[in-house]
Amino acid sequence: GAGVSQSPSNKVTEKGKDVELRCDPISGHTALYWYRQRLGQGLEFLIYFQGNSAPDKSGLPSDRFSAERTGESVSTLTIQRTQQEDSAVYLCASSLDASYNSPLHFGNGTRLTVT
């Protein structure tokens, strides 16, 4: 089926505004991850969902960041009162399950620019 889909692909917002980023994982994938990638850098873990278990939120950088997932489908990452340092590409990935050997399948990301 289709791969991981993220929307919007690009988002420009003014400092102080809230933004919501969406991720549609591959159908049947129970695990979902959000990462942040600043320009020219590696991936910074944000949050992880696995089925109905409590999410691992340990990577969220501040309380302005939150994420939700409806069952084993769509996830939204919300950034409140955006700051310029939030500018980055936000990548979503899903995997078949939480087993250690399940590879991640990534979307193309949402490029967020805070002006």
Next chain:
Amino acid sequence: SQQGEEDPQALSIQEGENATMNCSYKTSINNLQWYRQNSGRGLVHLILIRSNEREKHSGRLRVTLDTSKKSSSLLITASRAADTASYFCATRETSGSRLTFGEGTQLTVNP
């Protein structure tokens, strides 16, 4: 902080040459994975090597893992211009489910 560190940060070679990238990590792992990222795109999984494996092959890719040195290498043989991309190692720690990525190696293959 990042678990994996890639070396070199950037590598430029001619088509047909081999490219070797290295990754070091800090904690005990279940497996180590390599991913590729083309500019402006998401990451694509290349290969996974388990902690009890020492070497793995997939097409023109060869991955080694030395758990005593906490290091891995990715070799791309007979490189092509289309191999130009950033390559990231990622580790799955024994203590958790998150996959932690390094800073990546930017590979440029000149035609």
